[in-house]
Amino acid sequence: xxxxxxxxxxxxxxxxxxxxxxxxxVEVRYLKMVSPESPLFEQALQGKTIExxxxxxxxLLFRFNDHLTMVSHLRMEGKYDVQPxxxxxxxxxxxxFHLSDGRELRYTDTRKFGRxxxxxxxxxxxxxxxxxxxPEPTEKTLKLDYMxxxxxxxxxxxxxxxxxxxxxxxxxNIYVDExxxxxQINPLQQTDELPDEKIADLRDAIIDEIGIAIKGHxxxxxxxxxxxxxxxxxxxxLHVYGKQGEPCERCGTTIEKIKVAQRGTHFxxxxxxxxxDK
DNA sequence: TCCGTATCCTGAACGC
DNA sequence: TGCGTTCAGGATACGG
Numbered sequence: 001x002x003x004x005x006x007x008x009x010x011x012x013x014x015x016x017x018x019x020x021x022x023x024x025x026v027e028v029r030y031l032k033m034v035s036p037e038s039p040l041f042e043q044a045l046q047g048k049t050i051e052x053x054x055x056x057x058x059x060l061l062f063r064f065n066d067h068l069t070m071v072s073h074l075r076m077e078g079k080y081d082v083q084p085x086x087x088x089x090x091x092x093x094x095x096x097f098h099l100s101d102g103r104e105l106r107y108t109d110t111r112k113f114g115r116x117x118x119x120x121x122x123x124x125x126x127x128x129x130x131x132x133x134x135p136e137p138t139e140k141t142l143k144l145d146y147m148x149x150x151x152x153x154x155x156x157x158x159x160x161x162x163x164x165x166x167x168x169x170x171x172x173n174i175y176v177d178e179x180x181x182x183x184q185i186n187p188l189q190q191t192d193e194l195p196d197e198k199i200a201d202l203r204d205a206i207i208d209e210i211g212i213a214i215k216g217h218x219x220x221x222x223x224x225x226x227x228x229x230x231x232x233x234x235x236x237x238l239h240v241y242g243k244q245g246e247p248c249e250r251c252g253t254t255i256e257k258i259k260v261a262q263r264g265t266h267f268x269x270x271x272x273x274x275x276x277d278k
Numbered sequence: 279t280c281c282g283t284a285t286c287c288t289g290a291a292c293g294c
Numbered sequence: 295t296g297c298g299t300t301c302a303g304g305a306t307a308c309g310g
Contacts, residue, residue, distance in 0.1 A: 075305075
């Protein structure tokens with residue numbers, strides 16, 4: 001499941017492979033995946049050059065000439081890869097971009113959750129998720145004062161709060177569980193009852209963890225691989241995600257898995273206590 | 279306005 | 295062995 005580090009890895013790989021490639025034609029095989037509706041989507045991209053690929057949170061932004069941008073979200077299992085024309089197309093390939101050099105940029109997505117939307121470059125705010133996107137989790141962009149402010153203002157359970165892209169960009173289920181374990185915060189913790197020093201610990205953990213994951217080309221949980229010959233190896237660093245029933249690395253207590261806000265949540269009941277009255 | 283929940287979608291894992 | 299059920303989850307629409 002691609003989170004920010006995986007999407008960044010995909011962005012870099014795709015940039016190497018298809019920057020300056022020209023699109024001859026587009027084939028949409030699953031109509032709900034794109035907007036505007038077919039055939040407008042295909043027609044708009046015909047003859048366009050991929051000038052650059054940007055990223056914001058978990059969104060990929062393909063920048064074409066003529067002020068055209070394709071906003072692409074991989075959701076759970078979306079993947080891009082580049083294949084020679086005529087090679088076997090799998091049943092989960094839903095969009096094919098035929099390039100002028102004889103290659104094909106293909107989008108494959110088992111669960112069909114991914115979406116692509118064409119907009120005018122500069123109109124990113126028409127995508128609600130992009131408009132409300134919180135700061136990127138880096139030392140420069142995720143300020144401690146901002147973190148304190150949003151934590152104080154909200155009275156929410158921390159797990160869904162951190163998954164909310166409008167608060168901090170790019171965190172998904174794996175990294176939220178991992179960073180909460182690292183900073184020893186319970187996933188059921190109320191945001192407004194978390195002390196300042198724990199907010200600082202959490203900020204450090206988020207920035208470190210995302211940074212390490214980007215260097216390691218992302219996680220490889222379930223289906224994720226970069227499709228560019230570099231499988232993610234961050235899974236080797238996971239401490240709690242998927243470790244239910246195993247001893248906590250820090251204290252030996254058995255890691256538990258519970259549901260929080262519909263999401264599978266892994267934590268150590270001993271070294272991640274709830275702070276406050278709850 | 280804020281927050282929680284159902285929904286989309288398919289394959290793997292599980293239970294009988 | 296084979297069938298039916300449950301689970302996984304990011305963003306979003308919707309309701310309280």
